[in-house]
Every structure is written in structure tokens, then in C-alpha cells.
Amino acid sequence: MKRRMDNAIHHLREAGILFRSNLFSNLMSLLSTTLVFLFLAMILAGWRTTGHWVGLIRSGAEIQIFHRIADVSSTAAIVDPGVLSKEISRIPGVEAVIFVNAEEARKRMTELLGGESDALAQFGENPFRPFLEARIRLEDMNAVLSAISSLDGVESIRDNRSILEMLIGLENALRVLGLALGIAVGIFTFVLLSHIIRTGVIHNREQIRTLRLLGAPEFHIAFPFFLLGLFVSAGGALLAAGLVSGGISLFWMKMASPLPFLPLPAPQTLQAGLFGILGGIGVLLGLLGTASGLLSARNGGDEGYFR
Amino acid sequence: MIEAQDVSLQYPDGTVALKPFSLFIGGGELIYVTGPSGSGKTSLLQLLLGMVAPSSGLLSVLNQPMSGARGADIRKLRRKVGPVFQEFRLTAGRSACENVMAGIRFLRPASGSLRQEALEALERVGLSHKAASPIEHLSWGERQRVAIARAIARKSELILADEPTGTLDKENALIILSLLISLRDEKTTVLITTHATHLLEPARASGVIRMDSGRLDMSRGGDGR
Ligand SMILES: Nc1ncnc2c1ncn2[C@@H]1O[C@H](COP(=O)(O)OP(=O)(O)OP(=O)(O)O)[C@@H](O)[C@H]1O
Numbered sequence A: 001m002k003r004r005m006d007n008a009i010h011h012l013r014e015a016g017i018l019f020r021s022n023l024f025s026n027l028m029s030l031l032s033t034t035l036v037f038l039f040l041a042m043i044l045a046g047w048r049t050t051g052h053w054v055g056l057i058r059s060g061a062e063i064q065i066f067h068r069i070a071d072v073s074s075t076a077a078i079v080d081p082g083v084l085s086k087e088i089s090r091i092p093g094v095e096a097v098i099f100v101n102a103e104e105a106r107k108r109m110t111e112l113l114g115g116e117s118d119a120l121a122q123f124g125e126n127p128f129r130p131f132l133e134a135r136i137r138l139e140d141m142n143a144v145l146s147a148i149s150s151l152d153g154v155e156s157i158r159d160n161r162s163i164l165e166m167l168i169g170l171e172n173a174l175r176v177l178g179l180a181l182g183i184a185v186g187i188f189t190f191v192l193l194s195h196i197i198r199t200g201v202i203h204n205r206e207q208i209r210t211l212r213l214l215g216a217p218e219f220h221i222a223f224p225f226f227l228l229g230l231f232v233s234a235g236g237a238l239l240a241a242g243l244v245s246g247g248i249s250l251f252w253m254k255m256a257s258p259l260p261f262l263p264l265p266a267p268q269t270l271q272a273g274l275f276g277i278l279g280g281i282g283v284l285l286g287l288l289g290t291a292s293g294l295l296s297a298r299n300g301g302d303e304g305y306f307r
Numbered sequence B: 001m002i003e004a005q006d007v008s009l010q011y012p013d014g015t016v017a018l019k020p021f022s023l024f025i026g027g028g029e030l031i032y033v034t035g036p037s038g039s040g041k042t043s044l045l046q047l048l049l050g051m052v053a054p055s056s057g058l059l060s061v062l063n064q065p066m067s068g069a070r071g072a073d074i075r076k077l078r079r080k081v082g083p084v085f086q087e088f089r090l091t092a093g094r095s096a097c098e099n100v101m102a103g104i105r106f107l108r109p110a111s112g113s114l115r116q117e118a119l120e121a122l123e124r125v126g127l128s129h130k131a132a133s134p135i136e137h138l139s140w141g142e143r144q145r146v147a148i149a150r151a152i153a154r155k156s157e158l159i160l161a162d163e164p165t166g167t168l169d170k171e172n173a174l175i176i177l178s179l180l181i182s183l184r185d186e187k188t189t190v191l192i193t194t195h196a197t198h199l200l201e202p203a204r205a206s207g208v209i210r211m212d213s214g215r216l217d218m219s220r221g222g223d224g225r
């Protein structure tokens, strides 16, 4: 037990000596991994946020139907919202229809605007008009829309199809970008670590040879190199996750009041996800890159006839 | 312990460092290896440590056959050997104590604390006062003694000391020699190479290997334990 502790401390110190023995280059490497992981973290956060919005819009596909209302200058018949709502609810794909009168519409906007709602008070008369709100199945959207618009008394329909389509497009783009960037970050970090570790081995080949001559097991020799690799890779990844998490906390705080109608995903979930994903990728790349560096140094090393 | 049958060693560049020889060394022996520079003393020890493979013949060290041995087997064998390299092979930037500790860290038997064991070994070579000094601050003779302390600390079955007194004055050389000789017991075999034959007391050894341009000539006798 005592010796295990002793060895753990020893390996950490050796890793520290390795890091310091090529300080500038290793610091630059850490900076580089942090930067590339930073890009990845931002794309991931963006992807998760748009995904959240898409989910929100999908779960409540609601359309607003504005019907003809009483107008003195017109001879057209007044539409009874109750009748219209019955007709709409009979259309397949429509799940529920409710009537929102002008007062209710104003109240909703007041809630949405929160602190800014004083502006509404400037209108003496209620500027909002009543409408029907229907919840529909998303996949029947097109059929439902054309059925409703052919009904008598319907003036216009407001749907969020275009926003949804835009967000889905954005989400897909961010996913593809994230994936491509993820692969690029993976290759970059892998190659970088491979190189650092290889350089470290070559730098220390006399010490390594001595340890081999003294019979040290290979994992004992390799351990500090793995710690170094993990520090540069997972360290950079976690640093990036931390920075973006901090950014999210700040940004969310700033965005909460001016954008009340754009509900952002809970920052804690987003941040935990970032730490989990980036940490995992960082550790994996650290292990793989180090292993590759050790192997490549070995193949070009003093193995062979002299053991 | 060490068994050689018609073993020879030729380096890749064609140099024949050891001409075919046969010998047997049992447990608990003390063997001197003497001969002029370039006669093949280091080559013999390298063969025994598995640093080079025999070009012909059968060689086994501590029951490990050395021809076609796997890397892991060689590594295991080396853990049972306490080598003192002619060029010391100490790591600069680390203290004397850390260098000794580096030689025992991965060995299984854990009787006490690593540092304690290392300090005891340094004490035996008279260097406990330099335990914390980095290697590059030590004189050559002191470095040599650190290298010996590392071998001692390993408490191994086979001590292979290559020119362990090469950089020491006569007085210290005699102290170190008698220290190495004192490591010999029923279980521990000690092999010491040197060209400083005037320091040796052949009577104390169980055998002397005389080397000359790759030829080995072993004489038995003495063995006054
Ligand atoms: N790696 C090598 N490749 C080729 N020749 C070598 C190699 N190592 C040693 N030799 C040669 O083998 C011969 C024996 O060398 P070795 O180092 O064993 O001598 P030694 O008895 O230890 O000498 P010294 O007393 O000077 O240490 C020498 O001629 C040397 O030049």
C-alpha cells in the first residue's frame, strides 16, 4: 500500500519532469488542444441548443387561425368561432382547438414580454385580435393546413413551419459540422500526442534503456508518458469544456431577460454534457495518442539485436 | 546458475568479442573476470544480462535460456540481477537516492519504505551524506558508488559488477571490493570484472576468468570463504 502510493507519486513526478523537460513545446501543445477542443465545445453547445428548440417546437406544433371578424364596412357574414372550431377539430390530424379571445391574446403577450410589457399599456385599445389555436400532429401539417384554409371564414393561418424547417436545417448543419470537427480534432490531437510522446521517449531514451536493463516492466516505463498524454489531451478538453461552460452561464444570464420567448436548455444539463463528452474524447485520445507515440518510438528505437 | 556450452559472441559488424567457451558457475560463487582493455569482459556481462544474444552455443542464466528468449523473459531475469554498469547508467537531474530508488521501485519484495532501502544502500557505500545531491554534482568516484548502491539495494541473486573500482582511488577501491565480496552468500553469486588485478586477492574467489582477445580461461581454486 505504502509502495503503491509511493509509486503513484513517483509516476506523477516523472510526468511532471517530462512536461517540464520540453516546457515550451508542451505548453504550446496544451494550448493547441485547448483551442481545438474549444471550437468543438462551442459547436456541440450550439447543436444541443438548436436540438432543444427543434424538440420544443415539434412537441407542440401549434397553429393559429385568424378568422373573419365583424367589420362594419363589409357585407360578409360574421363567422362564429364556435362553429369554425368544431369544423376544424373534425379535420384528421387536428388534436385540439381552443378559442383565444382578444383579452386573452393581450394577456399572453404581456406574460411573454415580462418586464417590457409596459409598452403595451401605451395602446389605449386592445391591439390584439381573437383567434383559434389548434394543436396538430406535425406529420399531417401540410394536409391540415390546406384543409383549414379551404374552410369558409378563415382569413389567414400562422404556422411555425418555416422556423421549424430553419432550425432543423441549422441543427443538421451543426451536427455535420460537429462531427467533421470532432474527426478533425481527433486526428489533430492524436497526431500531436503521438509526436509529443515520441519526442519524449527519444529525449529520455537513455533513462528508458537503463530501466529496461534493470528489468522494469514496460507499463512501469510507459506510465508517466500516459500521464503526460492524458494531461495534454484530457487537460485541454476539460479546460475547453470549462471555458465554454463559463461562457454558457454568462450568456444564459444575459439572454434570459431579452429573449424570454426563446427557452434555452437548462445550462446545467448542457454543461454536464460538455464535460462528459469532451472529457471522454480527451481521455480516449490521450490513451490512443500516447500508445501510438510509444509504439512508433519503439519501432525506430534501439530494439532488435541489442535488447 | 550460469551455464555456457560452446557459447560465442560476434557483433553485427563482424567483431568476434567472445570465442567459443564453456563454463559453469554455481550459486554463491565469487568470480573475478580479468583481462586487458578490449578483451571482452563487458561483452561477457552483456551476454549474461541478455543485452546481446549468443551467436552460437547454449547459455542459460538463473535457469533462463538466453538463445531465442522472449523480451518478457529477459526482463524477468534482469529483475533478479544487480548490474553495475561500466558507464554507471545513472540518470542526471535526479538525486543519488532517487537513482537508487529507481532501481528497486518495480521489484516485488517490499520490506520497508523505498527511500529507507535506498538510504541503507547508500550508507553501505559511504554516501548517505550525498543522498539528496543530484548525480551531476557528484564526482566520478561518488557516481560509481551510487551505481553500486543501486545494485546492492536490489538484493539480487546475481551481482554483475563491470569495472566497479575503475574510477576509485586504491583505498576506496579496496573498500568497495570488500563490500561487493561481502554480498556473496549461499544464494548470491558475485561476478566482478577488472583490469586492476593488483587489487584482487584471488584466494578469496571461487574462480578467476582470465580473458584475452575474446578467449576465456577459467581457473578454479582459492575459494577461501
Ligand atoms: N557493440 C559493439 N559492436 C562491435 N564491436 C564491439 C561492440 N562492443 C564491443 N565491441 C568490441 O568487442 C571487443 C570487446 O569489448 P569489451 O567492451 O567487451 O571489452 P572490455 O574487456 O570490457 O574492455 P574494457 O576493459 O576497456 O572495458 C572490443 O574489441 C570492442 O571494440
Ligand SMILES: [Mg+2]
Pocket (backbone or CB within 6 Å): B041, B042, B043, B086, B162, B163
Ligand atoms: Mg568493459
